[in-house]
Amino acid sequence: MKIAVCVKEVYNLEQVKIIKETREPILDVPKKLDDLSRNALEEAIKIREKLGGEVVAISAGSPDLKKTIKEALAMGADRAVIVTDCSNSTPESTALILSKILEKDSYDLIIMGDASSDDYSGQMASRIAEILGLPQITFVSEIKEVSEEKITCVRDMDDYLEVVEADLPCVLSVTNEINEPRIPALKDILKASKKPVETLSANDLGVEIPQPYEIIENLAPEIDRRQEVIEGDAGDVARKLAEIIRREA
Amino acid sequence: MMKALVFAEKADHFNRISSKLKEMGFEVHGLSFAEANADHLYISEPNYDYASITAAMEKISDDVGPDLVVFSSTKLGKEVSARFAQRKNLPCITECLNLEVEGSSITVSRYSLGGKTIAKLRTSLPGVIAVVADAIEPSEQSFQMNIQDFEIPVSNQIRTVSREEKKREAVGLREADVIICIGRGLRKKEDIELVKELAEKLNAEIGCTRPLSHDYKWLPEERMIGLSGEKVSPKLLISIGVSGQIQHAVGIMNSKTVIAINTDENAPMREHSDYYVVGDLYEIIPELIRNL
Amino acid sequence: MSVIDFPKNTVLTFSEEEELFRESVREFCERYIAPNWIEVDKRSEQNPMDIPVDIIKKMGEQGLFCIPCSEEYGGQGGTYTMATIAMEEIAYADPSVALAVYALLNTGWPFALELFGSEEACQEIIPEVAKGRAFFGIASTEPQGGSDVAGLKTRAEKKDDVYVISGEKTFISGVGEVQKLEWGGGWFTLARTGGEGHKGISAFALLARKNGELADGWEPTIYEDIGRHGLTTGGFKLTNFEVESKYLIGEENRGFYHVMEGFNLARIVVAAATIGASRWLLEQAVEWFRTRKLFGRNISAFQGVSFKFADLYARWEASRYFVYRASRLADKIYIEKDPSYKPLDLNVPVALAKNYGPETCVDLAEEVMKWYGAYAYTKEAPIFRAWLGPFSYVIGAEGAQNIMRLIIARDIIGREYLK
Numbered sequence: 024m025k026i027a028v029c030v031k032e033v034y035n036l037e038q039v040k041i042i043k044e045t046r047e048p049i050l051d052v053p054k055k056l057d058d059l060s061r062n063a064l065e066e067a068i069k070i071r072e073k074l075g076g077e078v079v080a081i082s083a084g085s086p087d088l089k090k091t092i093k094e095a096l097a098m099g100a101d102r103a104v105i106v107t108d109c110s111n112s113t114p115e116s117t118a119l120i121l122s123k124i125l126e127k128d129s130y131d132l133i134i135m136g137d138a139s140s141d142d143y144s145g146q147m148a149s150r151i152a153e154i155l156g157l158p159q160i161t162f163v164s165e166i167k168e169v170s171e172e173k174i175t176c177v178r179d180m181d182d183y184l185e186v187v188e189a190d191l192p193c194v195l196s197v198t199n200e201i202n203e204p205r206i207p208a209l210k211d212i213l214k215a216s217k218k219p220v221e222t223l224s225a226n227d228l229g230v231e232i233p234q235p236y237e238i239i240e241n242l243a244p245e246i247d248r249r250q251e252v253i254e255g256d257a258g259d260v261a262r263k264l265a266e267i268i269r270r271e272a
Numbered sequence: 273m274m275k276a277l278v279f280a281e282k283a284d285h286f287n288r289i290s291s292k293l294k295e296m297g298f299e300v301h302g303l304s305f306a307e308a309n310a311d312h313l314y315i316s317e318p319n320y321d322y323a324s325i326t327a328a329m330e331k332i333s334d335d336v337g338p339d340l341v342v343f344s345s346t347k348l349g350k351e352v353s354a355r356f357a358q359r360k361n362l363p364c365i366t367e368c369l370n371l372e373v374e375g376s377s378i379t380v381s382r383y384s385l386g387g388k389t390i391a392k393l394r395t396s397l398p399g400v401i402a403v404v405a406d407a408i409e410p411s412e413q414s415f416q417m418n419i420q421d422f423e424i425p426v427s428n429q430i431r432t433v434s435r436e437e438k439k440r441e442a443v444g445l446r447e448a449d450v451i452i453c454i455g456r457g458l459r460k461k462e463d464i465e466l467v468k469e470l471a472e473k474l475n476a477e478i479g480c481t482r483p484l485s486h487d488y489k490w491l492p493e494e495r496m497i498g499l500s501g502e503k504v505s506p507k508l509l510i511s512i513g514v515s516g517q518i519q520h521a522v523g524i525m526n527s528k529t530v531i532a533i534n535t536d537e538n539a540p541m542r543e544h545s546d547y548y549v550v551g552d553l554y555e556i557i558p559e560l561i562r563n564l
Numbered sequence: 565m566s567v568i569d570f571p572k573n574t575v576l577t578f579s580e581e582e583e584l585f586r587e588s589v590r591e592f593c594e595r596y597i598a599p600n601w602i603e604v605d606k607r608s609e610q611n612p613m614d615i616p617v618d619i620i621k622k623m624g625e626q627g628l629f630c631i632p633c634s635e636e637y638g639g640q641g642g643t644y645t646m647a648t649i650a651m652e653e654i655a656y657a658d659p660s661v662a663l664a665v666y667a668l669l670n671t672g673w674p675f676a677l678e679l680f681g682s683e684e685a686c687q688e689i690i691p692e693v694a695k696g697r698a699f700f701g702i703a704s705t706e707p708q709g710g711s712d713v714a715g716l717k718t719r720a721e722k723k724d725d726v727y728v729i730s731g732e733k734t735f736i737s738g739v740g741e742v743q744k745l746e747w748g749g750g751w752f753t754l755a756r757t758g759g760e761g762h763k764g765i766s767a768f769a770l771l772a773r774k775n776g777e778l779a780d781g782w783e784p785t786i787y788e789d790i791g792r793h794g795l796t797t798g799g800f801k802l803t804n805f806e807v808e809s810k811y812l813i814g815e816e817n818r819g820f821y822h823v824m825e826g827f828n829l830a831r832i833v834v835a836a837a838t839i840g841a842s843r844w845l846l847e848q849a850v851e852w853f854r855t856r857k858l859f860g861r862n863i864s865a866f867q868g869v870s871f872k873f874a875d876l877y878a879r880w881e882a883s884r885y886f887v888y889r890a891s892r893l894a895d896k897i898y899i900e901k902d903p904s905y906k907p908l909d910l911n912v913p914v915a916l917a918k919n920y921g922p923e924t925c926v927d928l929a930e931e932v933m934k935w936y937g938a939y940a941y942t943k944e945a946p947i948f949r950a951w952l953g954p955f956s957y958v959i960g961a962e963g964a965q966n967i968m969r970l971i972i973a974r975d976i977i978g979r980e981y982l983k
Binding site for chain 3: 055094145206207209212
C-alpha cells in the first residue's frame with residue numbers, strides 16, 4: 024500500500040498575538056505541522072502498520088517547511104517531498120502543486136485533514152481528487168475497512184453519518200475525531216533526520232502560482248466588553264449577578 | 273444583470289443566500305431539493321453525492337453562464353464547491369460570512385488564523401464561494417419563481433452503504449434571548465442538573481464548548497457554541513466554567529451582554545465578558561438560583 | 565500558551581532535533597502530566613505508596629527514561645542535553661518536581677551503570693527501567709550523614725561469586741517504586757569492601773526486587789515527606805543481602821570515583837528540573853502581575869515587587885545557562901567522547917548549576933507566595949507545591965548546597981588553600 028499524506032505547516036496559532044491598537048496579528052511566531060495533518064498521518068501510519076507499504080508526506084509551503092516536515096517524519100512518514108517556494112499559497116495553487124507531485128508516483132491512497140486549522144478552507148481533497156480524476160471520501164471519522172482494492176469509511180457530515188465505500192486509488196479527508204495522533208518519541212525524532220526529503224520548487228514542477236484573490240485586510244474582530252470584575256463571597260456575588268441578570272435579560 | 277447560481281441542500285439556507293444575492297442585484301438561478309426562492313429554480317430529488325451534484329451544477333452552469341456560483345458552506349457544500357471550482361478552473365472561497373459586489377469583483381469576509389482574525393478577500397468574477405448561510409439575515413425579496421424539475425445525473429464514484437440521520441434535539445440556541453454556556457469548569461456530567469435548574473429560572477437555553485459535546489459527550493453536538501458550531505446572539509449569555517479559547521469565543525461575539533463565572537482570574541474568557549466573576553461556580557450558582 | 569515572551573537567544577541555542585524533542589515532551593506533558601500533577605501530589609500525600617504507576621508507564625512508553633543510554637540496552641540513544649531538555653519540560657508541567665525527579669534518577673543512574681557496570685547488569689536492568697517497569701536510583705546516604713560519602717559504614721564481604729552486604733541506607737528515593745512497579749528495581753549502591761576512607765568503597769547495582777520478586781535481606785521503611793509526594797523517599801536495612809559479582813559496578817574499591825561521576829551527571833538534571841519548575845513559577849507571577857491591583861495600581865508598579873522579580877528572573881536565566889553549559893560538557897565527555905575533555909572538567913560547571921538552580925527556584929517560590937498573599941497559603945493555590953518539592957534539592961539530594969560551594973571554592977582557589 025502506497026499512501027501519500029498531504030500535510031500543511033501553519034503558524035503556531037496559540038502564540039499569535041494581536042496588536043491592541045491596530046488589531047493586526049503578529050505573525051513572528053514559529054510554524055508547526057497542523058493538527059489535522061497529524062490526524063491524517065496517524066491514520067496513514069496505522070494503515071501501513073496493518074497492510075505494509077510506504078507513507079510519503081507531501082507539502083507545499085515556505086522555506087520553514089524544511090524544518091516542519093521533520094515532525095511528519097518523526098511521527099512515522101517514511102520520506103517526504105516538499106515544495107518550499109510557495110509561502111503565499113492559496114488552495115488553488117497548493118492543489119496544483121501537490122497534484123503535480125502526486126502524479127509522479129502511483130499512490131493507492133491520498134489522505135489529508137478535512138481542513139487546516141488556520142484557514143479552515145477545506146478545499147484540498149476535492150481539488151486534488153478532481154485534478155487527478157479520483158474519487159473522494161471527505162470528513163472521514165472512521166475507517167471501517169481497508170484493503171489493497173477497496174476502502175469503507177464513516178463520514179461525519181453536518182446532519183448525518185454515512186458509510187461509504189470506494190475503490191482505490193482514492194482521496195480521503197479526515198476529521199480530528201478520527202484518532203489521537205501519536206507524539207513522536209526521541210528515537211523517532213533521531214531517525215527522522217536520516218529519512219529522505221526531496222525538496223522541489225514550483226518552477227521545477229512547472230506550476231505558475233495563481234493569485235486568484237487579494238487580501239484587503241486581516242484584523243482581529245473588535246472586542247469591546249466592559250470586563251468588570253466581580254469578586255467577593257458567593258452571597259454578595261450572587262446578589263450582584265441577579266441584579267445584572269434582571270436588568271439585561 | 274449579473275447572474276448567480278446557487279446550490280444549498282437545505283431550503284432555509286437556500287432562501288437566506290438567494291435573498292442576499294437578489295438584494296445585491298443578481299438574477300438568481302439555483303438547484304435545490306425543495307421549493308425555494310429563486311428566479312429560475314431546478315428542483316431535484318435529494319442527493320447527497322458530491323460527484324452527482326458537481327455534475328449537475330456543471331450542467332446547469334454551462335446553460336446559465338453565471339458570474340457567481342454560491343454554495344451553502346455546509347460540509348457537503350464545501351466539498352462540492354471546491355470540486356466544482358476545480359473543474360471550472362475558478363477561484364473558490366469557503367466559509368464566507370458576508371459578501372459585497374463591486375463591479376466585476378466580489379469581496380468576502382471569513383475567519384482566518386483559527387478565528388483570531390477576520391480576513392477580507394477580493395476576487396474577480398466569475399468565481400465560486402461557499403457562504404455560512406446562518407450569518408446572513410434573510411430579507412424579503414421578490415423572485416420570478418420559474419421552477420422546473422431536474423434529474424441529477426447518477427455517479428458511482430463512491431457507493432453509499434448506509435446513511436443515518438444524527439439524532440438531534442430541537443435546540444433553539446439561535447433564537448434564545450438568554451443562553452447559559454458551560455465549559456470544562458464543570459466537574460462531572462451530573463452537575464449539569466444544577467445548570468438546568470438555573471436555566472429553568474431564566475428560561476434559558478443551554479449551550480456548551482466543544483470538549484463537552486465532542487470529547488465528553490455530556491451534551492449533544494448541536495449545543496456546541498463556537499467556530500465549528502453555533503454562533504449565537506442572545507441578549508444575555510452566562511458563561512460558566514468556560515476558559516474562552518478563541519475557537520469558542522467567535523461563537524458568542526454577537527451576544528449583547530456576557531457574564532462569565534470562572535475560578536481562573538486570568539482566563540481568556542475575561543476579555544470576552546462584560547461582567548467577570550472570579551469564583552467557584554458550585555458556590556455561586558446555588559446562591560444565584562436563590563436570588564432569582 | 566506561553567505567558568512570557570522570553571528574549572531571543574543566540575548563545576543558548578538548540579538543534580532542530582532538540583527543539584523537536586522539546587516540543588514532543590511538552591506535548592506529552594500537556595496531555596498526561598500537567599492536568600494531573602496536583603491530584604498526584606494530593607493523593608500521594610495521603611498515602612505515599614499511592615504511586616502514579618500509570619503515568620510512569622506512559623512516560624516509559626514515550627521514551628522519557630534512560631535518555632542517553634544506548635539503544636542496545638533499550639535506552640533512547642539520545643544525548644545528555646536531550647535528557648536535560650526533557651527534565652526541564654517535565655518539571656514545568658509538574659512543578660512539585662516529583663515526576664521530573666523520578667525521570668532524572670532513571671536517566672542519570674542507569675547511564676552511570678552503563679558507563680561502569682557489567683554488560684550483563686546493563687542488559688538486565690536498563691531495558692526495564694526504560695520501559696517504566698523498574699526504578700534505578702542512588703543509595704549512598706546512611707544514618708550518620710549523606711555528604712560524607714567516604715565515611716559510609718555499610719559493608720560488603722565477598723564470598724565466592726557473591727557479595728554479602730549488611731548496613732542501612734536512609735533518605736533514598738524510590739523505595740516505594742521498586743515495590744510497586746511491575747518489574748521492581750534498585751539502586752546504584754555504595755558499600756565498603758576495603759579499608760577506611762574513600763578508597764575502600766565499591767558500587768553495586770543492588771536490586772531489591774526483580775521480575776516482581778523481592779530479594780531476601782531487604783527491609784524497607786517509607787518516610788512522610790513534606791513535598792513532591794509523587795515520588796517516595798524511604799530507607800532500608802540490608803541484612804546479609806546477597807549480590808552476585810556481575811552487579812559490581814566498575815572496579816572493586818573504585819566505587820567512590822564512579823559515584824562521583826554519577827553524582828555530577830545526576831546533579832545536572834536535578835538542576836534542570838528546578839529551572840523547569842522556576843519557569844512555571846515565573847509564569848504564575850507574571851499572570852498575577854498582569855491582573856492584580858493594589859491601592860488602585862498594578863502590584864508590579866511597586867518596585868519592591870518588580871525589582872525583586874527582575875532579580876529572580878536574572879537568576880533563573882543564569883541558572884539555565886549553567887545547566888545547559890554543564891549538559892553540553894557532559895555530552896563532550898560521555899557521548900561524543902572528545903578526548904580533550906575529562907570527567908573532572910564537569911566539577912565546577914555542575915556545582916554552579918546544582919547550587920544555583922534549586923536555590924533560585926525555592927527563593928522564587930517563596931516570593932511568588934508572598935506576592936500572591938494569603939491565597940498562596942491555602943491548599944487551593946498550588947504554588948506551595950512548587951516550593952516544598954524543589955526545597956528537597958536545596959537541602960540535599962545528589963549533594964547539599966554547601967558541598968557545591970566547597971567544590972567551586974576548591975577547584976577555583978586550589979585544594980591546598982582551603983586547608
